[in-house]
Amino acid sequence: xxxxxxxxxxxxxxxxxxxxxxxxxxxxxxxxxxxxxxxxxxxxxxxxxxxxxxxxxxxxxxxxxxxxxxxxxxxxxxxxxxxxxxxxxxxxxxxxxxxxxxxxxxxxxxxxxxxxxxxxxxxxxxxxxxxxxxxxxxxxxxxxxxxxxxxxxxxxxxxxxxxxxxxxxxxxxxx
Numbered sequence: 702x703x704x705x706x707x708x709x710x711x712x713x714x715x716x717x718x719x720x721x722x723x724x725x726x727x728x729x730x731x732x733x734x735x736x737x738x739x740x741x742x743x744x745x746x747x748x749x750x751x752x753x754x755x756x757x758x759x760x761x762x763x764x765x766x767x768x769x770x771x772x773x774x775x776x777x778x779x780x781x782x783x784x785x786x787x788x789x790x791x792x793x794x795x796x797x798x799x800x801x802x803x804x805x806x807x808x809x810x811x812x813x814x815x816x817x818x819x820x821x822x823x824x825x826x827x828x829x830x831x832x833x834x835x836x837x838x839x840x841x842x843x844x845x846x847x848x849x850x851x852x853x854x855x856x857x858x859x860x861x862x863x864x865x866x867x868x869x870x871x872x873x874x875x876x
Contacts, residue, residue: 747785753836769859791814805847805849
């Protein structure tokens with residue numbers, strides 16, 4: 702369990718690890734901007750009613766195919782992802798959401814932060830949610846060797862060329 706300033710310090714430290722790898726989709730300006738947003742909105746980051754809060758996504762590849770879901774509200778193919786809950790770290794959220802949405806299990810102990818993005822989320826009157834933004838922590842996670850459970854959502858295993866364009870660069874991590 703991690704909360705308060707320890708939580709902010711931990712996620713800022715994680716963001717700073719993105720400065721060194723050679724990920725072509727990362728820029729110093731992007732990370733600096735998102736780090737500033739996190740610092741400016743510390744109180745609401747794990748509150749679903751705030752205008753800016755955290756989410757985490759799982760990029761999992763097995764046999765050169767990535768795991769994707771069809772988002773039930775946005776009606777598009779995305780990485781398994783969800784809101785970071787109170788007292789939860791983003792990597793734990795990515796592992797939890799991957800399991801809930803796909804039925805498969807990922808190994809969070811070997812997870813690696815590979816990207817950070819700001820995503821505009823439209824209002825969802827069915828959930829009484831106003832339009833807001835997610836600061837999305839994206840993790841590359843290995844698939845655990847366990848039997849799958851029943852998934853919450855339709856699951857797709859896609860190659861790099863068949864994946865949505867936004868996620869295609871991540872497949873170079875599989876080389």
